[in-house]
Amino acid sequence: MILRIDRLQTALPPPSEPDPEGAAAVQELLGGKFGEMSTWLNYTFQSFNFRSRQGARPFYDLLCSIATEEFGHVELVSATINTMLTDPGAANDGRAPDPALAGLKGLAVNPHHFIAGGRAALPQNSQGRPWNGDYVFSSGDLIEDLTHNFFLETGARNNKLKVYEMVEHPAARALTGYLLVRGGVHQVAYARALERLTGCDMMKLFPSPRIPTDKIPECQPHIKRGEHLKLYRFSEDAFREVGAVFNGPHPETGEELTVAEEPHPAGAPAHDLPPQPDVFAPSWAPEEIIEIAARLREQAGLPKQPTGEVSKESRDLVGSLTKTASRTAAKAKGAAKSAARTSRTTSRSTPRSTPRATSRSRSK
Secondary structure (H helix, E strand, O other), X not given: OOOOOOOEOOOOOOOOOOOHHHHHHHOHHHHOOOOHHXXXXXXXXXXXXXXXXXXXXXXXXXXXXXXXXXXXXHHHHHHHHHHHHOOOOOOOOOOOOOXXXXXXXXXXXXXXXXXXXXXXOOOEOOOOXXXXXXXXXXXXXXXXXXXXXXXXXXXXXXXXXXXXXXOOOHHHHHHHHHHHHHHHHHHHHHHHHHHHHHOOOHHHHOXXXXXXXXXXXXXXXXXXXXXXXXXXXXXXOOOHHHHHOOOOEOOOOOOEOEEOOOOOOOOEOOOOOOOEHHHOEOOOOHHHXXXXXXXXXHHOOOOOOOOOOOOHHHHHHHHHHHHHHHHHHHHHHHHHHHHHHHHHHHHHHOOOOOHHHHHHHHHO
């Protein structure tokens, strides 16, 4: 079973200036051939299909540990794309929808982000093509699968470096800085596993591509915390035999590789992204949904304030937007009532022509 924790594996910057073109590029890290959906489901199916779990337990534990971390990476990349697509100043002004998205036509954006996704991530690559189950490789042969996984992590690192060079949005840079460190751990882990099985010296292949992780500024905070050396099990008690495979010196720094005592990273609260009424997310009138949720919470005997955890930046942002939306909606309703009263007054004061007068004028 997989236990879900309502936190991201690392902190991301809050929404700032939208970057739909950059978000389209980051989609490659989600639904591309070397994206996080591929790494997650490759290792997951290999772990599901693993035979002789007890006899080859250290290798099974390795696959399970990394597969679960990759699930969290899928969420992290999605959160990054959503942040890059969010307009932090969007609010419902109570009027009918206008061509708010017209300026996106002709840009190198993914229209599905707006038409099908509500300014949000989708299981697609940077061209808008859907992720493909053919990307999953699970042969049953352990050496073959581990060789494929090393290749997959190498391709993923290559793509992350290219997206880092292509996209300057703060959320994209924070994402790639973290994933380069953690993906590097997985790359080393599969190389070590192949060494243990075959005796080949895989460490001569590092770094691959030939850009040391410590050259990337956004990698530095994670390296200082030792995240480039740790493998997490993502379980309180299981998968402890992974340490029989994941050990020895790091191929780039010479530091000792370790299996973390804590099951997972501390992580950080996610941002509560504000409503985007131009794409009806979560609705054209999001304040109505908020009011319904508040009533349901009260009827269920829950606290008045939501019990979930979100980042402080987004609490402030959503709070101010909610107040602005409420004030704007109230003004719009007031204006509509005033216009209706004016219309009724005008209709009463306007003289009406009678049918007799009309026929008389016609006879003349």
